[in-house]
Amino acid sequence: MNPPRCTPWEHDHTRRQWLGGVGGALACGALGGLLTPVIGEELKKKEKQVLFVWLDGGLSQLESWDPKPGTDFGGPFRSIPTSVPGTHVCELMPRLAKQMHRLCVVRSMCTKDNSHSAGVARIQRGDPKNRGVIYPFFGSAIAKLMGPTASNLPPYVWVKPGSGGFKPEDGGFLGPKYGALAFGDGKPPENLLRPATLDVAADAARNELRSALNQRYAQRRRAPNTEASSFVFDTAEELIRRADIFDTSRYNPRDIERYGRHDLGQQMLIGRKMLEAGVRFVKVNSYGWDTHGDNFNAQASLVGKFDQAFSAVLEDLAATGQLEHTLVVAMSEFGRTPRINGSAGRDHWPEAWSIAMAGCGIKAGAVVGATNAKGTFVQGEGYDIGHMFHTWFRALGIDPAKVEYSNNGQPLPIAHEDMKAIPGTLA
Amino acid sequence: MRRGSSAVHTRVRSQLAILFLTAAAATDAAVQAALPLHQQIDALVAAKAGKVPLAGPADDAEFLRRATLDFAGEIPSADEVRAFLADKAADKRARLIDRLFAGSRYAGTMAGRFDVMLMERRGEDAQWRGWLEAAFRDNKPWDVMSREMLNPNFADPARNGAGHFITKRLESYGQNTVDYPGLTRDVGRMFMGVDLQCTQCHKHLTVKDYKQVDFQGLFVAFQNLKLQTPNDTFKVRWTSEGLVTKEMEFSSVLTEIKGATGPRVPFGQSVAIPTFEKGQEWLEAPARPKNTPGKPKFSPLAEITQRLVAPDNANFTRNIANRVWFLQMGRGLFEPLDLAHSENPPSHPELLDLLAGELQAHKFDLKWLLRELALTQTYQRSSVLMETAAKSPEELYVAAKERPIAAEALVRSVLIATGELERVGKLPKVERKKDAKDTPRPDTLSLEEMTAAFQAAFANAAREPELSVSPTLKGALFMRNSSVLRTLLQPREGNLADRLLKLKEPAQIADTVYLHILSRPPTAEERAEVVAWLARQKSAREETLANLAWALLASAEFFMNH
Numbered sequence: 008m009n010p011p012r013c014t015p016w017e018h019d020h021t022r023r024q025w026l027g028g029v030g031g032a033l034a035c036g037a038l039g040g041l042l043t044p045v046i047g048e049e050l051k052k053k054e055k056q057v058l059f060v061w062l063d064g065g066l067s068q069l070e071s072w073d074p075k076p077g078t079d080f081g082g083p084f085r086s087i088p089t090s091v092p093g094t095h096v097c098e099l100m101p102r103l104a105k106q107m108h109r110l111c112v113v114r115s116m117c118t119k120d121n122s123h124s125a126g127v128a129r130i131q132r133g134d135p136k137n138r139g140v141i142y143p144f145f146g147s148a149i150a151k152l153m154g155p156t157a158s159n160l161p162p163y164v165w166v167k168p169g170s171g172g173f174k175p176e177d178g179g180f181l182g183p184k185y186g187a188l189a190f191g192d193g194k195p196p197e198n199l200l201r202p203a204t205l206d207v208a209a210d211a212a213r214n215e216l217r218s219a220l221n222q223r224y225a226q227r228r229r230a231p232n233t234e235a236s237s238f239v240f241d242t243a244e245e246l247i248r249r250a251d252i253f254d255t256s257r258y259n260p261r262d263i264e265r266y267g268r269h270d271l272g273q274q275m276l277i278g279r280k281m282l283e284a285g286v287r288f289v290k291v292n293s294y295g296w297d298t299h300g301d302n303f304n305a306q307a308s309l310v311g312k313f314d315q316a317f318s319a320v321l322e323d324l325a326a327t328g329q330l331e332h333t334l335v336v337a338m339s340e341f342g343r344t345p346r347i348n349g350s351a352g353r354d355h356w357p358e359a360w361s362i363a364m365a366g367c368g369i370k371a372g373a374v375v376g377a378t379n380a381k382g383t384f385v386q387g388e389g390y391d392i393g394h395m396f397h398t399w400f401r402a403l404g405i406d407p408a409k410v411e412y413s414n415n416g417q418p419l420p421i422a423h424e425d426m427k428a429i430p431g432t433l434a
Numbered sequence: 435m436r437r438g439s440s441a442v443h444t445r446v447r448s449q450l451a452i453l454f455l456t457a458a459a460a461t462d463a464a465v466q467a468a469l470p471l472h473q474q475i476d477a478l479v480a481a482k483a484g485k486v487p488l489a490g491p492a493d494d495a496e497f498l499r500r501a502t503l504d505f506a507g508e509i510p511s512a513d514e515v516r517a518f519l520a521d522k523a524a525d526k527r528a529r530l531i532d533r534l535f536a537g538s539r540y541a542g543t544m545a546g547r548f549d550v551m552l553m554e555r556r557g558e559d560a561q562w563r564g565w566l567e568a569a570f571r572d573n574k575p576w577d578v579m580s581r582e583m584l585n586p587n588f589a590d591p592a593r594n595g596a597g598h599f600i601t602k603r604l605e606s607y608g609q610n611t612v613d614y615p616g617l618t619r620d621v622g623r624m625f626m627g628v629d630l631q632c633t634q635c636h637k638h639l640t641v642k643d644y645k646q647v648d649f650q651g652l653f654v655a656f657q658n659l660k661l662q663t664p665n666d667t668f669k670v671r672w673t674s675e676g677l678v679t680k681e682m683e684f685s686s687v688l689t690e691i692k693g694a695t696g697p698r699v700p701f702g703q704s705v706a707i708p709t710f711e712k713g714q715e716w717l718e719a720p721a722r723p724k725n726t727p728g729k730p731k732f733s734p735l736a737e738i739t740q741r742l743v744a745p746d747n748a749n750f751t752r753n754i755a756n757r758v759w760f761l762q763m764g765r766g767l768f769e770p771l772d773l774a775h776s777e778n779p780p781s782h783p784e785l786l787d788l789l790a791g792e793l794q795a796h797k798f799d800l801k802w803l804l805r806e807l808a809l810t811q812t813y814q815r816s817s818v819l820m821e822t823a824a825k826s827p828e829e830l831y832v833a834a835k836e837r838p839i840a841a842e843a844l845v846r847s848v849l850i851a852t853g854e855l856e857r858v859g860k861l862p863k864v865e866r867k868k869d870a871k872d873t874p875r876p877d878t879l880s881l882e883e884m885t886a887a888f889q890a891a892f893a894n895a896a897r898e899p900e901l902s903v904s905p906t907l908k909g910a911l912f913m914r915n916s917s918v919l920r921t922l923l924q925p926r927e928g929n930l931a932d933r934l935l936k937l938k939e940p941a942q943i944a945d946t947v948y949l950h951i952l953s954r955p956p957t958a959e960e961r962a963e964v965v966a967w968l969a970r971q972k973s974a975r976e977e978t979l980a981n982l983a984w985a986l987l988a989s990a991e992f993f994m995n996h
Contacts, residue, residue, distance in 0.1 A: 139632050139639065161907065173908050175895055183898065188907065198911040202920060209973045210914075213981035213988075216967050220989040223960070227818045228996070229828075232836050232903040236910075236990040243910040417640065 054156045055367055055403050057149055057288045058278060058324070060317060060337040062309075063127065064297030067343040067353055068382070070097050070306040071313075072361035073114045075382040080345035083303055091372045099310040102318035108372045109321055109330065111364045111432050115376025117389025118341060118357040123297065126340035126357070132179065133396035135423045140414055144177040145396070147185040148421060149288040151412070152405055158285025159245045165189040166274045166281070167292035171196055180414050187290065192270075193277045195253040199246060214240065252280045267315040275316040279323055282333060296339060300350035313337075321365060334402050335365040345382045359385045362395060368402030368434055375431045393423025401428045471792050472809040478785045479812045479831050487820040488811075489833035494519055495954035496996065497527060497814055503839060503995045504762065504808070505534035507543035508846040512949045519955075531808045535801065541571035544804075546842050547761060552583075552624055555896045556602050561670055565595025575798035576754050577743050580625055585739035588672035599624075601671040604661040607896075614657040621652055623772035625742060627753035628700060636688040643701070643775040650684045651698025655734035660727060674727035677715050678707060678734050697734035699747060705737045745794060749774060755789035756780075758800065762807045764835035764902075765828055771901075781829040817996040836994040838903045845888035848987060849881075851951040852922040853929035858884055876921040887918045903994055913988045923980040934979040940965040943979070951986040 069075055074086040074097040086095040089107035096104050103110070119134070120126035132142040143151065150162040164187065165174065171191025175183030188196065201210060218237065225233035251257060258276065266272035271293045278291040293313070298305040317337055324330040342360025343353035359378045365371065377386045400407050400422060412419040469477075480488065492500065498518045502510045510518070518526065534540060545566035553562075569579050579596070586597030603617040619631045630638075630649040638644035659673040681694040681704070698704040710731065720728030743750060752774060760766040767780040767789075780786040789803070796802050807813055817834040819826050826832050839847065849855035861880040879887065891912035894900050913919060925931040930950050937943050944964035948956040956964065964982065971978040986992060 173906070175898070183895070184904075196908070196911060198915040201915055202917060205915075205920075206973055206977070209971070209977060209981055212967070212971060213985045216963075216982070216985035217988050219963060220985060220991065224989065224991045228833075228836070229819070229823045232905075232994060233990040235903070236905045236993060239905045239907050239910040240914070240988070242907050243914055246907075246911070247914065 054285070054332060055153070056156070056282055056286070056329075056333045057146075057399075057403070058282060058320065058333055058335045058366075059145060059288065059290045060275070060313075060335075061131075061290055061292045062296045062313065062337065062339045063292060063294045064123065064339065065341050065343050065355060066296055066310070066313070066339045067298065067302060067306050068114070068359070068361040068378075069343070069345065069353075070099055070303070070310055072096055072112045072363055073378055073382060074098075075345075075378075075380070078381050080347060080381055080383070082347070084307075091374075094372075094374050097310070099307055100314040102314050103321075106318050106321045106365075109325060109365045111369045111371065111373040111375065112361055113364070113375045113390060113395075113429060113432065114361045114378055115385040115387065115389050116342070116357075116360045116362055116391075116395075117385045118360075118392050120341065121355050121357055123340060123355075126355075130338075130340045130392050131177075133422055134392045135420065136425070138417075138419055140419065141179040143179040143181045143185060144187070145399070146187055146288045146290050147178045147181055149403075150178075150185045151181050152400075152410065152421065153287055153403070155242075156285045156287050159242060160249065160281075160284060160286045161188045161242060161246070162287035163187050163290075164281055164286045164288070165290045165292065166193055166278050167290075168192055168270050168274070168294055180419075181412070190253070190277065193253065193255070193274050195246075195250060199250055199253075201247055201250075214244065249284050252284050253277065262319075265315075266319045267312055269312050269316075271312045272316040272319075275320050279320050282324070282329065283327075298343065299348065299352040299354055302343065302347070302351060302353040324366065330366045332367050334367040334369065334399060336362065336399065337364075338362040359383065359389070364398075364402075364432070366402075368404070370432055370434045373431055375429060390429050391423070391426060393426035394429050396422035397426055397428040398432050401433055470809075471788075471806040474788060475785060475806070476811045478782055478788065479810075482782055482785075483830045483832050486826060486830055486832050489816045489818055489820050491811065491814050492816045492834060493954075494526075496816065498530065499953040500813075500834070500995055501527075501530060501534060501808060503843055503847070505531070505543060505804075506537055506539040507546060507840075507843040508539070509850055509953050511850055512946075512953075515949055515953050527814065528809065531805060535805060541567045543843075544570040544800075546840065550840055550900055551757065551761070552599060553602065554899055555893055557896070559595075559598050559602065561595035562598035562602075563595070565593065565598075568592075570801075573799065573801045576793075576800050577750075577798045580743045580750070581739055584621065584625065584742065585733075585735050586672075588668040588670060591669060594668070594670045594672075597670060597672060600656075600659065600673060601661060604659065604673065612661070614653065614659075615649075617659075618649060618653045618656045621656065621742075622649075622700060625753060626700060626747070626749040627756060627768075627772050627774040628749060629770070629772040630700060636686040641773070641775045642777065646684060646686055647693055647695050647698065647704075648700035650682060650693070651695045651702075651704060652700060652738065654678065654682045654695060655697045655738040658734055662727065675730055675733055675735060676727075677730050678732060679709070679715070680707060697737045699738060699741045701749070702741055702747070705734070705741070708732050748790070751790040751794050751798075752786060754798070754800075755786060755793050755803070758803050759786075759789060759807065762804065762813055763831060764837040765831070834996065836903055836996045838900060839993060839995050840900065841889040841892040842885060844892055844993070845881075845885045847992075848888075848919070848922065849884070851930065851987060851992075852983065853931075853933070853950070854922045854926075855881075857926065857929070876917040877924075879918065884918065887912075887916070891916070905990075905993070913984075919984075919987070920980075923983055925976060930983060931976070931980060934983070935976060940968045943968065943982070947983055947986055951983060952989075952991055 069080065069082055070084060074084065074095060075081040076084065076086050085098045087098045087101065087104050089096055089104040091107045094107055096107065118130065120129050131144045133145065135142050146163040146165065153162070155162040163185070167189055169191050171189045171194060173186060174189050175186035177187045178185035190196070201207070217240070221233050221237050255273065262276055263273070266276040275291050278289045281289045296309055321330070321335065324333055324335070341355050341357040344356040348354055359382065376388070376390065378384065379386050397407050407420065407422040410421055412421060495515055498510050498515060502508060518530065523529070545563060548566055549563060582593050582596035583599040586594060586600065588594045588597050600617065603620060604612055606612050615631070615634050619629060622628045622630045628644065630644055632638050633644045633646050633649040637646050658676050658678055660676065662672050662674055664670055681696045683692060683694045685692040696704040696707045715730055716728050717731050718729040720726060741747065756766045756768060757771055760771055767782055767786045768774055768778055793803055812831050815834045817836055819833050828835060846855065849858055858879070859881050861878065863880045863882055864874070866874060892909050923931050925935050934943055934946060937946060941961055944956050944961040947964070948954060948960065968978065968982065973981070
């Protein structure tokens with residue numbers, strides 16, 4: 008039976024009403040729809056950003072952040088010391104070991120979803136209490152709560168292998184406008200590039216005339232429709248202007264090597280360029296982590312690529328000072344079973360797994376929580392994804408106790424109301 | 435129902451009497467009989483607006499464009515604009531409406547509008563579309579259409595297209611299983627204006643009228659259907675019904691309170707389920723060897739259909755009255771269109787009662803209702819506000835509301851504006867391999883392919899209603915950079931670009947682009963603006979003129995039905 012769902016479109020008219028008073032902020036910057044618009048000017052000036060690295064299928068915590076070498080389920084890999092004395096990670100992550108002083112790892116994740124189909128969405132929606140509405144993905148939530156940066160680039164961009172385009176479903180009840188703009192295989196969306204035959208100055212001139220027409224038309228009519236039209240053309244302009252972000256031929260060859268000549272490396276590099284260009288929320292996606300068979304060879308290959316790409320981006324964000332105002336998260340929908348199955352694989356394990364974070368608002372060099380000696384279960388308090396959403400919102404300066412969504416007048420918490428930020432993770 | 439038989443009608447009549455009978459000469463009944471529906475509507479809208487000033491009538495050009503978009507699915511050609519503006523007859527608007535309603539594009543246009551409303555972009559289907567077009571061509575009453583959709587006769591080639599409403603929704607898509615709750619929900623939404631989705635598992639949390647049994651009673655009939663592939667008898671995908679021998683039990687996930695129901699129209703009575711002796715349940719017994727699903731004697735679908743499409747189901751009539759009103763005015767008398775309940779009263783209760791009552795009295799004649807609405811001052815008002823937006827609440831209908839133009843009407847409008855419809859319409863349909871690496875040259879695209887390109891850029895995703903003007907980044911990128919649009923602005927014998935190139939005077943150029951694209955002459959100020967803009971351009975003349983046309987095509991004014 009399909010899950011019950013109250014879908015977003017019935018709220019469309021309410022959304023339009025919010026837009027009524029908000030002017031040019033349509034679709035992205037609107038504070039409308041928040042009961043308590045507390046995203047202060049201060050916050051906007053700092054231009055906080057998010058890099059969200061999604062390892063789809065399930066990173067093995069044992070082959071990464073929480074190794075248990077020499078135990079029943081530890082597998083063949085050793086652990087190595089890191090730049091934080093006393094903290095060890097799996098030997099598959101030599102480069103990230105050197106970045107450990109910038110990272111905060113939570114080793115005591117304990118979530119509920121044991122399947123990809125439920126987990127991928129539930130985890131990225133923060134698994135709030137069931138309110139009969141579909142919650143937005145983290146990126147859509149940030150697009151709503153924080154809007155685009157001053158760059159005016161689309162606030163939620165998703166760099167991923169495979170198909171690209173506009174992914175409205177991430178927006179949940181906030182509506183399709185808060186969905187992701189996906190760059191499939193790192194490629195720009197259709198019609199991004201200005202035709203070679205169209206002169207830049209002439210393009211500007213025709214748009215100037217279009218704007219003048221719109222202004223006159225809107226003078227004595229309801230503003231939102233025309234403003235929406237102008238807004239999408241302006242955003243398109245901004246994307247077209249920054250089309251160089253996608254032109255990998257212009258990238259420094261040394262960067263290309265450093266990030267790694269593989270999908271994750273190249274897409275992480277594009278992600279960094281997007282952050283530099285001012286995209287508010289960048290999700291970089293890697294697929295193929297569901298290692299039910301041959302876990303150790305597969306994770307060795309995958310974790311190696313992740314080690315290279317993720318350490319490179321951390322280094323670069325730190326070097327430019329951007330890390331101070333960029334929240335970085337790397338995670339999957341769950342971890343992998345300590346028990347090794349008959350195909351030398353590890354299966355799905357939401358009971359005890361790890362998430363890594365860095366940057367804005369996050370306590371650098373911290374390791375929070377622990378699993379037992381064999382890594383089978385969390386020792387002490389386990390944390391659910393709702394705790395993480397609280398942590399991330401707080402790290403970005405958004406107080407989930409004060410900020411609420413308004414869905415057709417129904418107040419809805421932005422994160423699970425029975426949970427709080429994880430102690431020891433915030434700077 | 436007899437006209438004026440209800441208390442409601444009495445109320446409406448007395449209001450109208452006050453409005454119209456200042457001289458107090460005629461009797462109540464005489465007024466009622468004398469006034470056509472469109473005048474009664476305007477009286478009620480004016481009464482509700484009170485002191486808020488009403489916008490003046492749309493000028494001829496705006497009215498012509500609006501009505502042509504609504505009933506022919508395209509903008510008027512420049513010649514049609516010129517002719518309409520030159521026509522001095524007092525009744526030219528009524529005559530235009532009659533012409534459009536009798537025109538060759540009426541049935542296809544209305545079919546398209548109802549397709550988007552009923553199917554919400556789930557994909558195209560020739561039989562369904564054919565059935566819809568025939569329904570509007572023959573002016574099939576809405577109650578008949580509804581019965582054909584809800585309890586389809588899959589064996590009748592003239593009517594089996596209607597079954598698409600159900601069969602399409604029984605397809606599994608993506609990772610979803612067959613969405614019986616979704617079908618149940620859509621029956622409520624589309625035919626009764628109630629969205630019962632939340633009541634699948636518990637009573638509605640914010641709508642006190644919606645109970646779990648309201649969902650479950652419909653669900654009994656629709657979850658009992660099974661999608662079947664075409665065969666000799668049924669040339670389209672069809673559905674079989676299973677045996678329903680006892681009431682369906684359900685329990686609330688919130689309270690664990692249990693209930694049970696047979697087939698039941700929301701807010702109605704449960705149908706008693708007959709008992710048959712074992713072996714006697716079937717009209718046609720299922721046959722294993724031939725793998726035929728059989729036909730039960732008791733059809734919950736027939737029971738539901740008969741009771742849902744019925745004079746005593748007020749929600750059925752009010753839903754279609756509200757939806758047709760929405761199609762023409764851009765705003766429902768109650769909104770959302772699928773959230774009718776006692777705590778969500780219509781903005782104009784008497785008006786909705788009037789429309790529903792009259793529609794029923796006219797045997798669900800949609801063409802008659804559409805025509806009456808098109809004749810109202812309310813529909814014919816200008817979209818220019820008299821007061822600030824804040825002082826002109828939308829629900830008062832004091833000015834025309836801007837409405838979206840569907841992708842199919844948009845592509846035709848762009849082709850008419852650029853003078854390219856004839857050329858593109860003649861291009862042969864080309865079978866292209868889906869995996870072909872080389873994209874076809876944009877100037878070889880047939881009308882069908884051109885339409886697909888516009889749908890990709892401007893239509894909503896499947897299952898997402900198209901209710902309001904909502905520009906997207908995707909659409910803006912298409913307008914700005916797509917070679918499909920660009921090719922239409924290249925000069926070819928007789929098209930707009932060609933005409934503009936042959937014009938010497940900048941003022942003539944301004945007049946021509948405005949007339950062809952925005953379907954009206956420019957004001958003096960607008961003409962001067964174009965002339966000044968042209969003077970500033972340094973590109974080649976051909977490029978400049980294409981850019982001028984582009985600016986008008988990309989304007990908010992062109993993209994809305996205002």
